[in-house]
Amino acid sequence: MAAENCSDGGQDPNPCYLQKFRLYETRSNFYMVGRDKSGTLCRILKIDRLDPSELTVLEDSTTYAEIECYDLLRRIHEGNRSTGGLKFVTACYGIIGFVKFLGPHYMLLITKRRKIGAICGHTIYAISKTQMITIGNSPVQSNMAYSKNEKRYKKLLCSVDLTKDFFFSYSYNVMHSLQRNLCKNETGLLNYETMFVWNEFLTRGIRNNLKNTLWTVALVYGFFKQVELSVSGRDVKLTLIARRSRHYAGTRYLKRGVNEKGRVANDVETEQIVFEDVPEGCPTQISSVVQNRGSIPLFWSQETSRLNLKPDIILSKKDPTYEATKLHFENLARRYGNPIIILNLIKVGLG
Template sequence: MQRFYLIGSDRNKRFFRVLKIDRMEASDLNINEDPVVYTAQEIKSLLHRIADGNRATGGLTPVAKVYGIAGCIKFLESHYLVLVTKRRQIGSICGHPIYCIDESQIITIPHVSVQSDVAHSKTELRYKKLLSSVELTKDFFYSYTYPIMQSLQKNVSSMGEEGMPYENIFVWNSFLTQEIRSRCSVMLRLKAFSSV
């Protein structure tokens, strides 16, 4: 499994983007955003080509259906992706859906073949267990289209502006998403795949 491919789509699943995460680095996060915006047919074709190209080593295996990346964290050596695997709409503001996290999954990025003993040390495993114990299903909310970290007044006055602002003081997962945001410009709804 040399790479993770995270496939993101818009709400209507008409446009797709790809994040490629190299799994052959033990401690560095090597993530690349494909600049191409794909159609449904093009993304299907791309995934078939990736699967065919990796057939000798196991092909392309779906890892999870993901509604978002809650973050990426590194302890002593390995990076971990924290993924939102189940969500629930709890309301809406000005027509924008607001979601809470119902389930999450932590995925180790480096392939086991490149991990050193540090990745399996008691301390690393303890940190990973502590991360797993964080209850993301209680009081963590997000929206794809509405900046819930800002006041209603600010949102109304800035209607029509492009992009979702990230103000570190009000975003609960700002630290966890910092490494990914620094390498990528667009984060969409995702499906995670791994090439073997």
């Protein structure tokens, strides 16, 4: 796929992107203050802390100037002085999502980020540090919040290292290819529902409630690398992006083939973007090439064995009319169009 005469990478040229946040708390509420890139415009999000069973998130529709925002926070502090007032909790760079196990809801935040590249003037970030915040305050938390199972589930979630192989952007739809961004003006809500956004479920509640994605970031899992090269006296940037599907993902040998919905195991879209290095904005010429890899779209498996380095391939007969295979190729056609060219990377056939 190739595209030329790029304008803005398919994004809204005048958006209100919130990029820096500060979290405050009172006894009964959390207040998230979001600022745009310049730090001059503010929005406020209120999260209720008194109802342990429900996640109640309310967004103030007003866009405040910085001095107006500080005045509002001061009035909130004064109004809650009898119960401790308004306290600063942490600075952050977006909400990863909300999760509930057996006890209270938790909020996952990005507290440190690092720049790893830019596409058409849009910065791409990786996560350096995260933090989990308990929504309910101590007086209203049930005993379940301190149970053995609750602690085990929290430990399992915290074992996922979000500082490795996850990346995001506030203003560029990094979950899509460059060509798709140029050709389609898709909203933030739809972008989260794609196969490459790994925190789609964690953000579903707040997105459906607020009908926007101002407060959350869409995390793509895979690989992102951008380098500067000199070709024939011209300085160019080479960007390699690998996006791994969240559907039917798993470790090798444990996930193989296709499932009933036509999703293949370990589906990865790889994109190579080349453009001339310009001081700012988007270059006049840019090239994007995309290819996709995934497991063979049949019902098959391999038995794991330490003694056999090449275990036998077991082909299931559960789909004699290849309905799942058909669904898979229909999905590919919707995403990339026709014709679809298949390259077989295995030496032993499945017949």
